[in-house]
Amino acid sequence: MRSPTEFRKGKPGFYPDQAIYAEFACAEFGLHFRDLDGGSGLIFSVASRDGLVHFGAGRCSWYPQNSATASTLASDKHFTSRILREAGVPALGGEYFFLHERYRAQRPAGHERSDALAHFETLGGSAFVKPLTGSRGDFAQAIHGDAAFIRYLDEVPKYYDAVLIQPIVEGSEYRVFLLDDDALYCARKYPPSVTGDGVHTTRELLTVHNDALRARGLSPASLPNQDPSLDTVPAKGERREIPGRMNLSAGGTMVLAPAPSEKAITLARQAARAIGLRVAAIDMFVDIGGKPDAIEIIEINSNPAIRLLEQSNRGDLILKIWHHTFSTMGLL
Numbered sequence: 001m002r003s004p005t006e007f008r009k010g011k012p013g014f015y016p017d018q019a020i021y022a023e024f025a026c027a028e029f030g031l032h033f034r035d036l037d038g039g040s041g042l043i044f045s046v047a048s049r050d051g052l053v054h055f056g057a058g059r060c061s062w063y064p065q066n067s068a069t070a071s072t073l074a075s076d077k078h079f080t081s082r083i084l085r086e087a088g089v090p091a092l093g094g095e096y097f098f099l100h101e102r103y104r105a106q107r108p109a110g111h112e113r114s115d116a117l118a119h120f121e122t123l124g125g126s127a128f129v130k131p132l133t134g135s136r137g138d139f140a141q142a143i144h145g146d147a148a149f150i151r152y153l154d155e156v157p158k159y160y161d162a163v164l165i166q167p168i169v170e171g172s173e174y175r176v177f178l179l180d181d182d183a184l185y186c187a188r189k190y191p192p193s194v195t196g197d198g199v200h201t202t203r204e205l206l207t208v209h210n211d212a213l214r215a216r217g218l219s220p221a222s223l224p225n226q227d228p229s230l231d232t233v234p235a236k237g238e239r240r241e242i243p244g245r246m247n248l249s250a251g252g253t254m255v256l257a258p259a260p261s262e263k264a265i266t267l268a269r270q271a272a273r274a275i276g277l278r279v280a281a282i283d284m285f286v287d288i289g290g291k292p293d294a295i296e297i298i299e300i301n302s303n304p305a306i307r308l309l310e311q312s313n314r315g316d317l318i319l320k321i322w323h324h325t326f327s328t329m330g331l332l
Helices: 004-008 019-027 068-075 076-085 115-120 146-158 204-217 262-275 308-313 315-328
Strands: 032-035 045-048 052-054 095-098 124-129 141-144 163-165 172-179 184-190 193-195 239-241 253-257 279-286 296-301
Touching: 004 019, 019 032, 019 045, 019 052, 019 239, 019 315, 045 193, 068 262, 068 279, 076 262, 076 296, 095 115, 115 146, 115 163, 115 296, 124 146, 141 146, 141 204, 172 262, 172 315, 184 315, 193 204, 262 279, 262 296, 308 315
Parallel strands: none
Antiparallel strands: 032 045, 045 052, 095 163, 124 141, 124 163, 172 184, 172 279, 184 253, 193 239, 279 296
């Protein structure tokens, strides 16, 4: 069996993972893959002897076995938490606030920018804030102090209409990937980091890291400017973690790992069922505050990336996901 990485060879750097894995799976299952956008990989078709299905990568929904309603609900972090809590599933929750005046007459009071500032104060002037419908960790960060919060609220409206404000929670972060009720894999998530070269300061290394994030359309990492340790030169090979988001796209690390507990798997299944998803990646905090049974669902991903499986040489799991997709769509 050829590996997904072999199918990546010769492709441009922007070529989407979804198209690469679809082509890989087609070769294994005897289906015909065809790129429909001049080699971009953003639109492609998969054909069997009896059928033809079109797929999209990029901003499209990657898993057609998920309904449009379920996928849309999962993309809104507030809707997700309300549905989960209604179903008795512990979720972080949070309050949402709009950053633009547009459509103000079509929404309830208490969710404007001025309300966000007041709510931030009720959390002691520290909170974890993220776009309500964001992805890939864009603008997801811990904010400390009114000045930093106001700067954040000034920057985010260039890209998003609303934010979700949550209390800061300390715990270990895991992802459970589900195909229907099958927990296909579990991964432990770790924050991004910069690695010292013995020459440059942490601040300089962070600047390079942030430039790379901006080039991929993501917000930069944020650290206190007054932190004196940023101006020290870490030894060659020394790692400095960047706290906050742990998304792979933002430089974080995920490692395949055993599930933290059977309870975590049970809650992941309940969460996916509550939203109505057949393919889902459930992100959760476990061991919150050092309590082994304390678990909170962070969010649900209806469009989860699976590059971790390629990096972990688990092409067999990629094939299992695509077999589920092709079977659902009547191609197998």
